Amino acid sequence: MNVNEIFADLKKYIERHRELYGDELIVEYASLPKSSELTMTLKPQEISAMKQPVIKIDALPTLEELKATVSGCKKCELCKTRTQTVFGSGNPKADLMFVGEAPGADEDEQGLPFVGRAGQLLTKMIEEERSLGIPRETVYIANILKCRPPGNRKPNTDEIEQCEPYLITQIELIKPKIICALGLTAANTLLRNTLSMTAMRGKTFDYHGVPLVVTYHPAALLRNPNWKKPAWEDMLLLKKMLEDLKK
Numbered sequence: 001m002n003v004n005e006i007f008a009d010l011k012k013y014i015e016r017h018r019e020l021y022g023d024e025l026i027v028e029y030a031s032l033p034k035s036s037e038l039t040m041t042l043k044p045q046e047i048s049a050m051k052q053p054v055i056k057i058d059a060l061p062t063l064e065e066l067k068a069t070v071s072g073c074k075k076c077e078l079c080k081t082r083t084q085t086v087f088g089s090g091n092p093k094a095d096l097m098f099v100g101e102a103p104g105a106d107e108d109e110q111g112l113p114f115v116g117r118a119g120q121l122l123t124k125m126i127e128e129e130r131s132l133g134i135p136r137e138t139v140y141i142a143n144i145l146k147c148r149p150p151g152n153r154k155p156n157t158d159e160i161e162q163c164e165p166y167l168i169t170q171i172e173l174i175k176p177k178i179i180c181a182l183g184l185t186a187a188n189t190l191l192r193n194t195l196s197m198t199a200m201r202g203k204t205f206d207y208h209g210v211p212l213v214v215t216y217h218p219a220a221l222l223r224n225p226n227w228k229k230p231a232w233e234d235m236l237l238l239k240k241m242l243e244d245l246k247k
């Protein structure tokens, strides 16, 4: 085994460890990918210190009005480095809403969520017959943060506290029947917990009155195709939940 193969194995181990156990684990080595590619979840003390958002809305805006507000938002430092905000896209009356962590470079450039390679994989997960099997346009897709953290670093607590109320208002307006959190960071942030992916998958949580399930972030699936099978199982769970709504 050459040195590159050893590092490839080590990277695979670290990524698997992170998804399974959710531990804070920092690795720095020149031959490994950028630290942003190994982004870990928030530390437990950061999560427990995060305030639950309290939304006081006398009259709900429309989705378009909210989008306009977000596009001019300067509530956190990310407004200085974004190209544009990424509000969300899809069916404004969707039964199913996917929520990721934050926009990446492609999303920041195009102003739309999940449009890069990870987004293409998400589209497959949604549309493939043996998976969820519904058109992407029928669901709504958004992120917790509406602006890209520089270098795709993980969101900090201030950014989450400032931005999450926009997501909650989006949910109030769209009224999804089911939310699917994409990735460990999004799930831990929304649920204010430090559970591992293994502990959360296949279970239903509550997020502001809406049932929430958890699956892998498509970017994690690109890094580790071994997680595709469980992710596809998660899509089948969502499919069943959607079917149950019709009964």
Ligand code: SF4
Binding pocket: 070, 073, 074, 075, 076, 077, 078, 079, 085, 145, 146, 147, 159, 162, 163
């Ligand atoms: S991340 Fe959210 S709170 Fe921060 S500037 Fe962007 S829209 Fe505003």
